Amino acid sequence: MTPVEAAALGALSATAAVPSYDRAALRAGIVHIGVGNFHRAHQLVYLDELFGQGQAHEWGVTGLSVRLEDKGLRDDLVSQDCLYTVTEVSEAGADTRVIGALVDFVEPGNRAAMLAALTAPDTRIVSLTITEGGYYVSGDKPDLGHPDLVADAGNLDEARTVFGLIVSAIAARRTAGAPPLTVLSCDNLPHNGDLTRTLVEGLARAADPDLAAHIAQSVTFPNSMVDRITPATTPQQVEQLKAQKAIADKRPVFCEPFKQWVIEDRFASGRPALEAVGVTFVEDVTPYELMKLRILNAGHATIAYPAALLGIELVHEAMREPLVARFLASVETNYLLPASPSIEGVSREDYLATVTHRFGNPEVRDTTRRLCLDGSNRQPKFVLPAARELLARGEDVSGLALVSALWCRYAYGELEDGTPIEPNDPDWDTIRAAAIEARQDPSRFLAMRRVFGDLGEDPRYAEAFAGHLRSLWARGVRDTVEDYLRQKPA
Incomplete structure (x- = not known):
């Protein structure tokens, strides 16, 4: 049985595709909030494919979560050098690959470490998969009067919500002169970028109108569409991976072969050339x-x-x-x-x-x-x-x-x-x-x-x-x- 870890990539290659690129050469240009199964089967797979073409090694991903219950996920992935397997399953069979695009995963609840990742000069994109319920929507509009958001607006230095952290990070980046961010929602919501903009700018406006004006001028929020059926992993699938591939992965992902990603091409400080691996960039998603x-x-x-x-x-x-x-x-x-x-x-x-x-x-x-x-x-x-x-x-x-x-x-x-x-x-x-x-x-x-x-x-x-x-x-x-x-x- 081969564990998923950097030292075992040679052995893992007997039953799974493994990264062909030097992971040590990756730099984190993206911070992703919400490192669940979907993100690991979708955005990280696209990036892994791009890195395998020898491109965009400055766009590695640092994972982040504001949910303390994700500590176990983080600890398991870090113990595997942030490597994990994705298995595409269909009636034709199962294809397994080891994904290497995640370079770090910040400890949930460690606000200082989360802000350090979000404010790092190399960070130019913050992406989100926080589920439909994470956007404080009431009816068809975000509820900026929600107590969580009101509390963050009243004390940005202690902000705890996803959007409060993003606003805090943008404020710190403005002070430090860091490049402007692109905030890229990858959740299944109509006009997810517009919704994210409304939340971020609205929270900033309540905290500091000048900061809100800065965000309106310099930060971009492309809308995107994502698609890949990715259920929760079952204990039976973990055992199946061991039995069929002789791979011991604490956090494997199983998904369908199909995947799709369409993004509006509006990025504040550059982006990886994901069109080379099948991502569609459009004017209006x-x-x-x-x-x-x-x-x-x-x-x-x-x-x-x-x-x-x-x-x-x-x-x-x-x-x-x-x-x-x-x-x-x-x-x-x-x-x-x-x-x-x-x-x-x-x-x-x-x-x-x-x-x-x-x-x-x-x-x-x-x-x-x-x-x-x-x-x-x-x-x-x-x-x-x-x-x-x-x-x-x-x-x-x-x-x-x-x-x-x-x-x-x-x-x-x-x-x-x-x-x-x-x-x-x-x-x-x-x-x-x-x-x-x-x-x-x-x-x-x-x-x-x-x-x-x-x-x-x-x-x-x-x-x-x-x-x-x-x-x-x-x-x-x-x-x-x-x-x-x-x-x-x-």
């Missing part, structure tokens, strides 16, 4: 992100809730259930494709076919529970905007209302067979309380303005949602979805 958020992310929600309520635990098994597969096809073709933008040279229908194939990959072993996670943040980002757009055109939204009614039924906290659902949302208690009340009065769920905004007051949407929810309780998931499909086949 909006159509790409909308197509992905609607066809893929809203598609995930479409299959997640009916499958979970029926007791189906794995996504590829959900895709083999005819009812779920037909429901996905109907919602996609009748609602999500029409609400997705046209992009020159890109076929929405071909993209949907690729997405559907990816959902069915049996080797990824993605879970419906993961797709059901954090509905209170994901529904307003992925599903509800499509409903608003179609309503504005005067078109039907019954399928999208059913997706949200299925989420409400899931949030009640019981599967169809009565099995309890463990909390699966940062605001689970509030969501569940509303779902319980909605069993008798569906409008109680739609009254959550943080989620639905004014959509719940639109009689066309509210009537469709209420009818579906009543049917789910009276007749169950299968009959309700079948009734819908008779009216709206794919």
